Amino acid sequence: MKLKKGDLVARPSYQCDLLFRVVELYSDYVELVGEDMRLIADAPLDDVVLVSEKDRSEHEQKAREIEENSYKLFRQDAKLMKQRGEYEVTSGYKSEIDYFELRGRVLHIDGDPLYLRKCTELYNKLGVPVYGVHLHEKEMPEQIGSLLEMVQPDIVVVTGHDAYLKGKGSEDDARSYRHTKYFAECVRIARKHAWHRDELIVFAGACQSHFETLIKAGANFASSPDRINIHALDPVYIAARVSLTSFMDRISLSEVLRNTITGEKGLGGIETKGVMRRGMPFKYEK
Known part of the structure; x- marks a missing residue:
């Protein structure tokens, strides 16, 4: 079996439960990243098998169904939030007022270029303004300050x-994780930029x-409370919920986690306000 970068593979030692992309090839092992999950792993060459076209097609179909279900739940909640906002702006629908929304702008820094593309497409689909950047996790602390500025x-x-x-x-030691220390350093730098x-x-x-x-470093939301894998799109659903929630309202942790694909075992957070602001009058462009 001759492998190349980009091949889709599975690991028999884990009952082929996840699909991975080959990102690096070495003499006796390969470096893999999850096709849907934000996991990175090394695997010996004898524990990697190519995924057949049939299995790939079945996987893609199941993945689409999962993502579409999460998107549907999110849109339902977003519609309810918009209706509540319209009710408040129009004083209980007593007046016809055109208003506009300033939705929260997202800076999305991603270690995976393919995931970044998928996430950006979803942000656009949800109507969330986003600026996406691909950086290797080790480079993120060096670049995040200038990006925030x-x-x-x-x-x-x-x-x-x-x-x-x-x-x-130990699992309790943050140094036992491949990239947690870089993410934590980014959070600390972000908190120097805006401490609140x-x-x-x-x-x-x-x-x-x-x-x-x-x-503890200062994140509002983070992964992974139960040390499980999270879906590539989970960060988008959390960021989008914050972007579309009024700054007058607090984010319901149970609701925001319900709309993610992984849920509360993979994601968690603290009480947080939304960032969207409504304004009036709405001026149409001529």
């Missing part, structure tokens, strides 16, 4: 791939990331 976002997402490395030490947690909303983490470290 340039973009001036309301929300920043720092994500990519991560994994707990058993050989490095309602002034700049921060999401940080990927698969199996050390949740407690990221929250």
Whole structure:
């Protein structure tokens, strides 16, 4: 079996439960990233098998169904939030007032270029303004400060791939994780830029990331409380919920996590306000 970068593979030692993309090839092992999950892993060459076209097609179909269900739930909640907003702006529908919305701007920094593209497409589909940047996780702390100054976002997402490395030490030690330390450093830098947690909303983490470290560093939302894998699109649903929620309202943690694909075992956070602001009158462009 001759492998090349970009091949879709599975690992028999894990019952082929996840699909991975090959990102690096070495003499006796390969570096893999999850096709849908934000996981990074090394695997010996004898524990990697190519995925057949049939299995790939079936996987893509199941993945689409999962993503579409989450999108549908999010749109239902977004519609209810918009109706509540219209009710408040029009004084209980007593007057006809045209208004506009200033939705929260997202700076999304991603360690995976393919995931960044998928996330950007979803932000656009949800009507959330976004500035996306691909950086390797190790480079993120060096670049985030200048990006924050340039973009001036309301929300920043720092994500990519991560994994707990058993050989490095205890699960309770943040140093035992491949990229948690870089995500945490980014959060600390972001907090120097805006120390108040309602002034700049921060999401940080990927698969199996050390949740407690990221929250203590200053994140509003993070992964992964139960050290499980999270879906590539989960950070988008959290950031979008914040972007579309009025600054007068608090984010319901149970509702925002319900709309993610992974849920509360993979994602968590603290009480946080929305960032969207309504205004009037609405001026049509001529």
